[in-house]
Amino acid sequence: MRSAKGVVRILFERIVKPRPGAAVGGEAPADHPRRCELSLWDLSMLSFGYIQKGHLFSLPSGDPPVEVIVERLNSSLSIALWHFYPLAGRLATEIDADGRGMFVHIDCDDQGAGFLLATADGVTVADVLAPSEDVPSFVSDFFPMDGAINYDGRSLPLLAVQLTKLEDGFFLGYSFNHLVGDGTSFCHFLNAWAEISRSKADGSGHLSKPPVLERWFADGRSPIRFPFTHEDQFIERFSPPPLRKKIFQFTGASIGQLKARANEERGTVKISSLQALGALMWRCTTRSRRLPDDQKVGCSLAAENRRRLRPQLPPAYFGNSFSVIAFTATAGELLANDLGWAAGMLNHVVASHTDTAIRGMAEGWMASPWVYRISGLDRHSIIIGNSPQFDMYGCDFGWGKAAGLRSGSENQFDGLIWSYPGREGSGSIDLEVWLPPEVMSSLESDVEFAQVVSTAGNGE
Structure with missing residues (x-):
């Protein structure tokens, strides 16, 4: 059973950008707005961490090869980001003209999502599952941008994916900025991305459930003026006790x-x-x-x-x-x-x-x-x-x-x-x-x- 820190090694890191004009079933947008306003539900998550969930896959035969997996994931992710374009942007802030508040929105500038390839030498699928034991400490290293909070999305990608090779499989870990969406939206994106990935060898195909990207505002108006002018007024970086x-x-x-x-x-x-x-x-x-x-x-x-x-x-x-x-x-x-x-x-x-x-x-x-x-x-x-x-x-x-x-x-x-x-x-x-x-x-x-x-x- 491998449990020591440092098991995971990053092999490379890249940025995956949306594929302009990606035609998935004829439904891809020809263009998209540059600015995505945020609702009250979104803004309340500013000080929380990214959603971090992941899938463990068993491939004892090593088929398909990791190079094929990487190419398929990158190609299909590029198409998925075109549909879910806020995920390819970055957060942006503006101080109100009177200097007593600020506005936070997503700048949908297509900077792209992060993609990392890593390896965990000597770690097996059974080690990760760890029946009857605590979740191994090295599992946290299967996720990119560990420790980031949502407000860090001003400079960090709003989505990052890490593919970690194991001895008899791999782990696909996702870090998804919680300002962009909740668990329902996160799962929607993953299933849409997977649908694109498995549809054809070239990673293109039909998207059966396009996202509805217009945000809900309680009073019908946007943007929302946030009554803070500095991050110290609303951001904390929490260190939990031993758990x-x-x-x-x-x-x-x-x-x-x-x-x-x-x-x-x-x-x-x-x-x-x-x-x-x-x-x-x-x-x-x-x-x-x-x-x-x-x-x-x-x-x-x-x-x-x-x-x-x-x-x-x-x-x-x-x-x-x-x-x-x-x-x-x-x-x-x-x-x-x-x-x-x-x-x-x-x-x-x-x-x-x-x-x-x-x-x-x-x-x-x-x-x-x-x-x-x-x-x-x-x-x-x-x-x-x-x-x-x-x-x-x-x-x-x-x-x-x-x-x-x-x-x-x-x-x-x-x-x-x-x-x-x-x-x-x-x-x-x-x-x-x-x-x-x-x-x-x-x-x-x-x-x-x-x-x-x-x-x-x-x-x-």
Whole structure:
């Protein structure tokens, strides 16, 4: 098992630019605007890190050769960037004429995306999957621009991709600026890029779901004036405490049983699989932290806004469109009640996230803009992001289904949980969890948790 830093060596780095006039099914734009304004949802992400997610592919035979893979990826990425042109730009800032605020937008000048080729000598697919073990520390080196925050997109690419050769496969890691889009948009881009990559040998073909690039503004007006004039007023670079990072796998059968239990205890049929699983994680991590009964503890969920707005935003809306919603209780209250109580509280919060609630949040933000800061997050709570509904395993570049999914070290903090679809499908879910070492050890031995979790790791 390889775990030491320095395993990964960068072989080369280049810039991939959009292919002008790329004709993919006759749908590519003849031209595009130079300026892309940013919505309130986009601007609130200025101080967070890039989205860092990646696919692990097993190719024991070494076919196709890495040179063919690189060429296919570069050619298809060039076409994809022409459709998703904000990703090829850079952030730009302007101080307001009165000197009391600033404007932030994407300068869509086609500077291009980053592409790196690397090698991890001696590392195998099995080493990365690491069943029943923590995610190896070297996995963070599979992602470019590690440590960058979204505001750094003024000089750094808004998208960078790293292909890392392993002994019997490769890892494709993506760093995607969160101001450009959320997890839904990120997954949309990846699947569009993969569609182009596998369509023809020359990397051209049909794009079945073009992006909708016009941004949503709460009052119908843009650009948004940000009430800051210097980055020190809204930017932080957070250094987390020592944390363990581990993958926990839940089968479709165990999730189904958990959901049925939560609904029966609550006397309803409305609780979803993720709400039931979120309630389990909330209860078990709270118990593992050994908090006093009067300690406030919360469970936050990233709620997608597109389908909740009236009128709805298009499913292909490319940008950020989500809110973080939460329910808070005391540790004593949470653990004195059953799973159904906790899941029912989460279900109520989700059901209350309506068009009216979203617009109310938007009005509040416009009256007093702010950005997410990791240091402001409650270390006694958990936050569940990403989504098992994202079709990450359907992202086929032409080499078949990925062997696993992993994330980088972006935005890590005590209580962060990323949710993914399980590789086996059938309602399975994988959770990637960050906790302090002593809390993680306690969680692993928690009786309620052990009754539901299938395996740690995402191996075969």
